[in-house]
Amino acid sequence: MATLTKLSGPGDALYTELCKAAQNSIEGLRKVFFQSDIEQLATDTARDKKELLPLVQELVNHSLLRLSKLDRALCWSTRPRDAATAISRLNADEKLVYSYVEDAHQKGIWLRELKKRTNINPNAVTKAMNKLENAHLIKSVKNIRAPAQKTYMLYHLVPSDDVTGGSFFDAGDLDESLIDELSNLIIFHVRMQSWADTKTKRIKRETTPPPLTAADDPDTAGGKKRKRGPTTDIEDSAATTRKYRLSAYDTDDPTIEIITQLALPAYSRAYPSAEAIHSFITTTDAIRASKAAQLTVAEIQNVVDVLVWDDKLEKIGDGYRTVRGIKFRPPGFLGDEEAEDGDKVEGNGLTQVPCGRCPVFELCGEGGPVNAGSCVYWGRWLKEGA
């Protein structure tokens, strides 16, 4: 590889001009210049095409410009100066490999694909890739579509959503805590929009009201912090959903807050739609601005859909409402979420009996190795409730 002569003055000036134009455009370094574009920009440095040609050739030789074809017309795009110096030190194989990676742009290119296309010795490709990577010319990114395949792209590029998987992926991995927080935020927002609350305070009686049925565990009565027993029986006729809010400092406060969640009149209003939720999420300060800017309505819609499947939201018309009784976690809540949700799963007649969850249910039969008499789960089940 012959060493290049130093870049000439007019060449340098043209390059600076082009870089400036590229940076001012939306596309950045991806901005392509056609011959006419360059002629316009180069009015100071080169008076006509004859003078322009050697200048462009010189820049291409110095790897400062990249030659490509678009719609059968030649076009050029700029490269950063340090990249250019690094490229100029590469050998032919490496240059070829680099050009392919460069063509792949934000999508990136698989290593296998690269080997196939360049049609050179695979070992040489691997070697070239290592060298390029060490020189910080290219980088490997994790492609969400094919996590096992190595994907490469230019070092300075930001991978596209296709590659990263969208806003909910962090370095190729699903950002579960972001989804979780976002879900909570959505539930909070929708809950505030979709139900009317009335709260009445009542003087708490000294002793808790007597149990409704004799089956109620008598041990729980009398205790101030009475935990509500498992109300599997839904026959209660109380007209309100009651929450006993007894925080650590107000145990002496003799009032109980009774919150009644009331539906808003039907057809009177539009419940928040995915678009409305999106605009709330992106304007609130709850999540990082760069992340917020990245979120799309489709992504929010996806989160909302999942919340619907999780029985947290329900669709009303074009908008969404929280399912009655759904609570959001207050900010800074660090309690065990599973414990909170755990007692909500009531199941049905089938899953309440041991058989509904029995691991050897298929084997169970009269006279078989497992049967109603020898079953250990039944014994436990009967003891539990007694």
Next chain:
Amino acid sequence: MAQSLVELTSLLAASHAGDLSAQIFAYLAKHGRLTLPSLAAHADVPARRARTALSSLVETGLVQYTAAEGTAPAFYTASWAAAYNIARHSNVVRLVTERHGIQAGGVVKNILSLGYARVGELAEAYGLEPGSKRDSGVESGNTVVGIKGTVNGATHHKVSGSQHVNSEAELHVILVTLLQSGILVKIGRRTFVPVSDLQDQVEEAVISDQFPDRKVTGPKKQAAFSIAVRQLKRKWQVEDAFSETHDLNSKGTIKRPGQHFTAPNKRVKLNGAVTNGNHATEDDSSVKLSSELTVRVDFTRCTIGLRSLRLQNTAKRLLGPITSAVYGALLHSVEAKIRILHTEVNELQDEDDDPDDFLPVAHIREIAEYLDPDIELAEALGSEEDKGKHVQNGPSTAKRKGQVNGHQEGEDHPGEELGRIANGFSSYRDSAKRFEHIEAHLRLLEEHSKTFCKYTRPGKTPKGWRVPFAALSKSLLDEELDATVAARYGKVPLRLARLLRDRGKLEEKAVAAIAMMRIKDVRSVMGEMQHQGLVDVQEVPKEGQRQPSKNLYLWYFDTQRVQALVLQQTYKAMARTLQRVQVEKEDYRAIIEKAERSDIRGQESEKLEQSERVQLRKWREIEERLLTQVARLDDVVSVLRDFSGTDITMGN
């Protein structure tokens, strides 16, 4: 028939009719229809005992028979549906108690344990009347006397306990109410004939009547045939429900449930009074039923009622108790107008018609009649201002504002409050206001994504509210399956199952993207669910070679399959629960036997030791718990199998 159902029905028959009958039932269940001699010979039971067992089985409806004309022998068939319905008894009693009061519940309980009952005998059993021997002639009479002897002890015992049917008139009022609501029906000539035989008879009658060439091929003829069959069936049902000898002195009080809302004013009033629970004083000679009238419980009707209860509970969970009370009233008034669980689409004359148009309509006035007047409707309606404040002030100040709102809420309708107190629920203005509130609640129900009810579409008559039962039954079914999945496997499998149900067949990667989960996690959950039979996978080859590595694998959730699977599991779990009752009984055998001795029965508190009483109570608790669980399992079965009315695996 599935093995688990055979096991379950045999157990139920044993618990209801005794060991010998259960043996006969199980034999019939296994071998199909048989005549008495061949049954006795094969089952190795003396003919005399087989006959006794059969007669008691026929009374309870567990066995049905077809007697051909002339001297041909009768064929006996086990009735799956009746045997299964034993498990539903406690739910039926619960339904009746809830709707018509505790006394009615008691009456129904007794009729259920008898199979069917003559009104005169019921009155006798309650000790309301000196037992007047009725004249013979009705052939079913003798058998009823026989069974009465066996059950009477228990009946008497209970009657004197809590159910307080004090006078004969009261009993008649209860019976009339139950007959009107359709829960009780009269026994007709064809009650004991198996459904399949009835179908054959109907079809034969139609063919010989209307199709002289005996050919019903071709779409047009087939349609005409099925319509004719249905008409004749209905005609027979009407015939069964009315017979002159029995109904002459009841002055036509017995009508088919669909007709009672057009009945004279008086009866409507009576009905209203009953729902309000103060019917004891209603003493009207005109409601006296013939003591020869024989009634049984109609399970189809009860299933409709149970479906309504279930829907109401769902509405309560999603929209609150008051809205659900309004919904209950709507269901109640619509229920009075439906005959069957499911309207078959081919019954509709025109294909362009919306099937919903054939659903019964309830006017708001009727709904108001069924609704408890003490329920404060306005309280449960949020208003726009409430919400606005919350949003403006954010969650921190919501508490204080909410307090203020609570007061506003009360002040919103002060006129109504005063009016109610001053002159009851009589003034026109008040009732107009009440209708308005009812309508507001109904609109809430309509707005919900489950579409609990629907208002008549514009341009159609009659105006009023409908309940789209078919769609709602489907959503109850989905809900039940969801609950099963969630309780067994957790929330993530639930999310995936619902996702697949909504979106259809999907590849692993698509599932992961939509569910926002890692592919790895999705794969493991899906594998587990496939193992349990909840989801399934379809292989789609991309190329001719069908290489496994290059195939597409699409996951899907087949509701019908999962429904059948869970149903079978529920049968099996029910059978196990019933078997466990026997297992537990072994442990307490001594004390149970002692308590059942004739000299101790009824006075356990005096004649038993303290420790024995504790033991006895323990046993009763265990039995109660297990039997309650059977009732809950039956809830699952009714959702999975019966509510849609389209399942035919049980014969009827």
